[in-house]
Amino acid sequence: MSTTIDFAGEKTLPALLKMSLPMMAATFLSMAYNLVDSLWIGNLLGEEAMAALTSSTPVILLLNAIAMGTAGGGSILLSQAVGAENRAARERLLSTSFFASLGLCLLLTAGSEALLPLLLRGLGTPADILPLARDYLAVYLLGYLSVFLYNYFAAVLRSYGNTAFQAIAMLLCTLLNAVLDPLFIHWLGFSGAAVATVTSQMTALAIMLVYLARKRLFSCHIRQFDRSLLPLCRSALPSVVQQGVPAVSTAFLTGLVSGYGVSAIAGYGVACKLEVVLLYPAVSLNMALTAIVGQCVGAGRPDRARDYLRASLLFGSGLLAALTAAVLLLARPLAALFLSGEAAVSLAARYLLVVGVGYLGNGLANCFLGAVNGAGRPGTGMLLTALYHLGARIPLAWLASALGFGLTGIWCAVLAGHLVAAISTQMAARRLLWGEGAPSLPAAAKK
Numbered sequence: 001m002s003t004t005i006d007f008a009g010e011k012t013l014p015a016l017l018k019m020s021l022p023m024m025a026a027t028f029l030s031m032a033y034n035l036v037d038s039l040w041i042g043n044l045l046g047e048e049a050m051a052a053l054t055s056s057t058p059v060i061l062l063l064n065a066i067a068m069g070t071a072g073g074g075s076i077l078l079s080q081a082v083g084a085e086n087r088a089a090r091e092r093l094l095s096t097s098f099f100a101s102l103g104l105c106l107l108l109t110a111g112s113e114a115l116l117p118l119l120l121r122g123l124g125t126p127a128d129i130l131p132l133a134r135d136y137l138a139v140y141l142l143g144y145l146s147v148f149l150y151n152y153f154a155a156v157l158r159s160y161g162n163t164a165f166q167a168i169a170m171l172l173c174t175l176l177n178a179v180l181d182p183l184f185i186h187w188l189g190f191s192g193a194a195v196a197t198v199t200s201q202m203t204a205l206a207i208m209l210v211y212l213a214r215k216r217l218f219s220c221h222i223r224q225f226d227r228s229l230l231p232l233c234r235s236a237l238p239s240v241v242q243q244g245v246p247a248v249s250t251a252f253l254t255g256l257v258s259g260y261g262v263s264a265i266a267g268y269g270v271a272c273k274l275e276v277v278l279l280y281p282a283v284s285l286n287m288a289l290t291a292i293v294g295q296c297v298g299a300g301r302p303d304r305a306r307d308y309l310r311a312s313l314l315f316g317s318g319l320l321a322a323l324t325a326a327v328l329l330l331a332r333p334l335a336a337l338f339l340s341g342e343a344a345v346s347l348a349a350r351y352l353l354v355v356g357v358g359y360l361g362n363g364l365a366n367c368f369l370g371a372v373n374g375a376g377r378p379g380t381g382m383l384l385t386a387l388y389h390l391g392a393r394i395p396l397a398w399l400a401s402a403l404g405f406g407l408t409g410i411w412c413a414v415l416a417g418h419l420v421a422a423i424s425t426q427m428a429a430r431r432l433l434w435g436e437g438a439p440s441l442p443a444a445a446k447k
Contacts, residue, residue, distance in 0.1 A: 005018055005019060005160075005161030005162075006161075006295075007019075007083075007161065007292045007295045007296055007299075007304065007308065008083065008295060008296050008299035008301040008304050012304070012307045012308060012311050013311050013315075015292075015308075016288070016292070016308055016311050016312060016315065017315075018161075019158075019161055019288045019291070019292060020284055020285055020288040020312070020315075022164040022166065022167045023158075023166065023167070023284040023287060023288055024280070024281050024284045025167035025170075025171075026154075026166040026167040026169075026170045026284075027280040027281070027283060027284045028277075028280060028281075029167065029170040029171050029173075029174045030170055030174075030280070031276045031277060031280050032174050033170070033173065033174040033177050033200070034273060034276065035273055035276075036174070036177055036178045036181055037053070037177070037181060037193055037196075037197065038050065038053065038269070038270070038273045038338055039337065039338060040181045040182055040185055040193065041053055041185070041190070041193055042266075042270070042338040042339050043338070044182065044185055044186075045185065045189070045190055047262065047263065047266045047339060047341055047344060048128070048129055048132070048262060049132060049190050050266040050269055050270070050338065050339060050344075051126075051129050051262045051265040051266045051269065052125075052129040052132035052133040052136065052190065053133075053136065053193075053269060054254065054265050054266060054268060054269025054272070055120060055123060055125040055126075055129060055130075055133045055254065055258070055265065056120075056133045056136050056137050056140075057250070057254070057269065057272070058123055058247060058248075058250050058251030058254050059112070059116075059119055059120070059123075059137055059251075060137070060140060061246070061247035061250055061251075062244060062247035062248065062251065063108065063112065063141075063144060063147070064147060064151075064243075064247075065240070065243035065244045065246065065247040066104075066108060066240055066243065066244055067105070067144075067147055067148040067151040067152070068151050068155075068243045069239040069240030069241070069242060069243035069244060070100075070101050070104060070148075070151075070152070070239070070240055071101070071151045071152040071154070071155035071156075072155055072239045072242075072243070072287065072290060072373070078090060078093050078094065078097070078155075078156065078159040079158070079159040079290070079291045079294030079295050079298065079374070083294065083295035083296065083297065083298025083299040094156070094218060095222070097152070098152065099222065101148065101149075101152050102149075104148075105144065105145055105148040105149070106145070108144070108148075109141055109144050109145065112137075112141055112144075113138065113141050116134050116137055116138060116141075117130075117134060120133050120134060120137075122255075123251055123254055123255050123258070124254070124255040124258035124259065125258065126258065126262060126265075128262075129262070132190050135190065135191045135194075136190060136191055136193070136194045137194075139191050139194035139195055139198060140194045140197060140198065142198055143197070143198030143199075143201050143202060146198070146201045146202045146204070146205040147201050149205055150169075150201065150204055150205045150208055153205075153208045153209070153212060153218065154166045154208070156212075156218055157212075158287060158288070158290075158291045159291055159294070161291065161292075161295070165208075165211050166208075168207075169204050169207045169208055169211075170204065172203070172204070172207060173200045173201065173203060173204035173207075174200075176199070176200045176203055177196055177197060177199075177200040180195075180196035180199055180200065181193055181196045183196070184196045238378035238379045238381060238382035239373065239378050239381075239382075241382045241385070241386070242369070242373075242378070242381050242382050242385045245382075245385050245386055245388075245389045245390065246385070246389060248389070249389040249390075249393055249394055249417075250272070252394050252397070252398075253268075253394075253397055253410065253414070254268070256397060256398070256401050256410055257407065257410070259401075260406075260407060263341060263343045263344045263347070264344075264347060264407065266339060266341070266344045267335075267339070267343065267344035267345065267346070267347030267348045267351070268347065268348070268351065270335050270338045270339060270344065270345075270348040271335070271347070271348040271349075271351035271352055273338070274327065274331075274334055274335065274348065274352060275327075275351075275352065275355070275359070277323060277327055278320060278323055278324055278327060278359040278362075278363075279359070279362065281316065281319055281320060281323065281363070282316065282320065282359075282362055282363040282365075282366035282367070283366060285312050285315075285316050285363070285366055285367050285370060286366035286367065286369055286370035286373075287370065288312070288370065289308060289309065289312055289367060289370030289371050289373075289374055290370045290373045290374040291374065292305070292308050292374060293305040293308065293309070293370070293371050293373075293374025293375055294374040294375075294376075296308070296374075297374065297375055297376060302375075302433065305371065305374070305375065305433060306433050306434065308371075309367065309368075309371045309429065309433065312367045312370075313364065313367050316363045316364070316366075316367055317360065317363065317364065319363075320359060320360050320363040321360060323359075324356060324357075324359050324360060327352060328352060328353060328356050331348070331349040331352040331353060332345060332346075332349040335348035335349050335352075347407065350407075350408070350411070351407075351411050354408065354411040354412060354414075354415060355411055355414050355415050355418070356415075357415070358414065358415040358416075358417075358418030358419060359418065360422075361418040361419045361421060361422035362418045362421060362422070364422045364425070364426065365384075365388070365418070365421035365422045365424075365425040365426075368422075368425035368426050368428065368429035369381050369384065369385070369425050369429075371429050371432075371433060372384070372425070372428055372429055372432055375432055375433065377432060380428055380432070384421070384424050384425050384428055387420065387421075387424055388417055388420055388421035388424070389417065391420075392413075392416055392417045392420040392421075393413055393414060393416070393417030393420075396412075396413035396416055396417070397409075397410045397413035397414070399413075400412060400413050
């Protein structure tokens with residue numbers, strides 16, 4: 001059975017589904033992985049522990065965003081080299097990106113461990129839950145290397161059109177975490193959840209490494225490391241920013257919500273856990289289109305890139321409409337699974353109801369962003385992401401809170417941000433794929 005997909009030559013919808021459905025399965029399993037943590041923590045340790053987990057989340061999101069962005073940026077050039085059938089360029093990019101990613105990860109781990117108290121205080125973490133959040137993150141950072149490398153190797157597989165194995169690895173990881181969570185929480189308390197997470201992540205990386213070795217899809221040699229990293233950095237840096245800006249946005253909103261008390265932080269944390277059901281399918285389509293469009297551009301077929309974008313918009317819209325309707329109908333009972341406090345449950349349910357329709361806009365925006373990135377314009381994607389969060393979501397949320405509109409005003413700012421993202425990314429993608437800025441193969445993928 002082939003482990004790669006020829007996107008330029010295969011039929012559009014079957015190839016899109018073959019690429020995106022395993023990725024969605026993997027992201028849903030990742031969602032289940034995070035939900036299991038929250039369910040055990042909320043039910044075994046209570047509202048204060050859930051608030052500490054919520055305060056830890058922006059730091060985790062930012063670190064994961066850097067890992068995903070670094071991997072995604074390298075995969076743009078790698079997928080184009082795969083589409084151009086250029087083995088030499090592919091091997092050079094693999095070696096360079098791997099060693100650069102490894103060095104970056106080690107620096108981030110050391111720096112984050114040293115700055116943990118400062119980061120948490122900057123997020124407005126209440127003093128009574130700050131020690132819990134600090135201890136959780138200190139353990140989590142011990143396993144950050146496995147998270148970083150797992151994301152890197154998953155991006156390598158996506159460049160070849162292989163996403164099925166990622167879902168298998170994440171399934172095993174999620175099942176292991178579900179078993180280990182209550183055990184380690186019982187033995188070690190709140191920090192035990194972090195120990196279970198680190199153990200599961202290391203297991204997922206080990207499974208990925210065994211698969212890559214058996215399939216011979218990855219080779220890395222220090223002699224192939226290219227010191228002229230400019231082509232790689234040009235793709236990776238904007239991708240890191242694209243992934244990192246939403247994490248900064250979440251950190252800012254967490255800080256705002258912290259001013260409304262521990263129940264508000266806990267309720268907002270539950271809402272964020274539930275909304276990943278609606279955000280992750282869109283992220284999957286984004287990553288899938290980045291690889292698909294990259295291959296099509298590498299093969300000299302921008303017409304096929306346009307076909308895949310149309311198909312993903314139709315498929316994604318239908319899926320997100322159905323999922324959004326289900327989550328909104330069940331918002332309150334779903335929130336009650338995590339916490340028993342009425343105030344926190346009501347807050348979580350109201351957040352989902354207010355933001356509701358915005359999730360469809362977020363799905364469309366992710367499809368357009370994936371196409372823009374795959375076409376070799378990650379800088380454009382970076383600017384669009386900055387507009388969405390830094391130009392709309394963050395200032396509107398701050399203004400709503402400052403003017404006394406409270407939490408509902410902050411939720412409305414989140415909704416407005418999703419709508420701004422959908423409109424702006426649609427305009428950019430149409431200009432790039434149908435207008436004057438037609439994509440071409442970059443030099444780094446030709447060498």
